[in-house]
Amino acid sequence: MKAIGLLKYLSIEKEESLIDIELPRPIPKGRDLLVKIEAISINPVDVKVRAPKEKIEKEPKILGWDASGIVVEVGEECESFKVGDEVFYAGSITRPGTYSEYHLVDERIVGRKPNTLSYSESAALPLTAITAWEALFDRLDIELINKVENEFKNILIIGGAGGVGSIAIQLAKYAGLHIIATASRQETRDWVKKLGADHVINHYQSFKNQLADLQINEVDFILCLNNTDQHWNNMGEIIKPQGKICSIVENKEFLDLNILKNKSATFVWEFMFTRSMYHTDDMIKQHFLLNKISELIDKGEIKTTINKKLSPINAATIKEAHQLIETGSTIGKIVIENFEGDQKIL
Numbered sequence: 001m002k003a004i005g006l007l008k009y010l011s012i013e014k015e016e017s018l019i020d021i022e023l024p025r026p027i028p029k030g031r032d033l034l035v036k037i038e039a040i041s042i043n044p045v046d047v048k049v050r051a052p053k054e055k056i057e058k059e060p061k062i063l064g065w066d067a068s069g070i071v072v073e074v075g076e077e078c079e080s081f082k083v084g085d086e087v088f089y090a091g092s093i094t095r096p097g098t099y100s101e102y103h104l105v106d107e108r109i110v111g112r113k114p115n116t117l118s119y120s121e122s123a124a125l126p127l128t129a130i131t132a133w134e135a136l137f138d139r140l141d142i143e144l145i146n147k148v149e150n151e152f153k154n155i156l157i158i159g160g161a162g163g164v165g166s167i168a169i170q171l172a173k174y175a176g177l178h179i180i181a182t183a184s185r186q187e188t189r190d191w192v193k194k195l196g197a198d199h200v201i202n203h204y205q206s207f208k209n210q211l212a213d214l215q216i217n218e219v220d221f222i223l224c225l226n227n228t229d230q231h232w233n234n235m236g237e238i239i240k241p242q243g244k245i246c247s248i249v250e251n252k253e254f255l256d257l258n259i260l261k262n263k264s265a266t267f268v269w270e271f272m273f274t275r276s277m278y279h280t281d282d283m284i285k286q287h288f289l290l291n292k293i294s295e296l297i298d299k300g301e302i303k304t305t306i307n308k309k310l311s312p313i314n315a316a317t318i319k320e321a322h323q324l325i326e327t328g329s330t331i332g333k334i335v336i337e338n339f340e341g342d343q344k345i346l
């Protein structure tokens, strides 16, 4: 099968930073599905794992943690899917990624592909939707069904136009929250407004002053989707007493937790690979939440976040997508569809 991998960790413009290779088609066992991949999306985690370093791999390392496709074989213990099912998923950071024609994934972290979306529109969603869902409803403990109470609560979503922000805004809106999103350019301001943000502020200026201009003194929830170091003190100033902050981006500097003490504010991390990495007892929750995302899409409650599509899936297009992600200013998601010479399964 075709795959795209690396042996050396190089800057993206280097010839060998990602290479087209041929690998044997894997065989599913246990609860694994073998999926024929139709589309993938590229995330900042791909770029972070590929970051230049001295290490050299003996076998090609396959990156990529977002895909949509068709189940072509199932392991002997599979219960939730059968051959021919259309699926979408992010996969596990501890296993080979989705830059390959055929891919093994545990069925407990796979969802039914939305019926109303194409493969590329679907591939834009899994990793970011799992992250946003777990952050909002598991870590910040926002009650999805309590729309009446949520209407009196507000959330600040920092980095609203990125891949995660674009789906987080829609899910927070669906839950009934009042949303303030951050964006720094006219294009990204327009994008977050269109997705449902009630107010937009700039992440390079004081949150406190900008919120005061909107007659907002404090916020119940903060979802930090970019540069935790930069936003830490700003977040501490505006979180409501007993409010909750969730970040998905690792800090590089020391963070002073004491700024939250007098307010008895909560700080919590979200890492969407936790469940698959540790095989937690509730790992199957990702299967259910992806199915819920599918249902919301098919009912027209939320929409795909795809904003750029490349084709075919090969080292050249994946390099192009990595370069775009490295700018830190992409809007929504970049998706790549079809392997060259792809035979459609009918």
Ligand SMILES: NC(=O)c1ccc[n+]([C@@H]2O[C@H](COP(=O)([O-])OP(=O)(O)OC[C@H]3O[C@@H](n4cnc5c(N)ncnc54)[C@H](OP(=O)(O)O)[C@@H]3O)[C@@H](O)[C@H]2O)c1
Residues within 6 Å of the ligand: 043, 044, 045, 048, 127, 128, 131, 158, 159, 160, 161, 162, 163, 164, 165, 182, 183, 184, 185, 188, 189, 203, 225, 226, 227, 230, 247, 248, 249, 270, 271, 272, 273, 325, 328, 329, 330, 331, 332
């Ligand atoms: N923990 C997890 O499970 C998890 C899951 C997914 C992603 N992540 C991490 O979360 C981060 C965001 O992921 P993503 O896919 O949403 O990224 P992305 O799509 O690359 O985000 C791009 C957006 O970030 C905004 N941005 C740039 N600098 C910013 C800053 N200093 N403060 C706030 N916003 C800023 C830009 O908006 P403007 O152009 O308007 O400035 C741009 O639209 C990445 O670091 C990623 O690795 C973690």
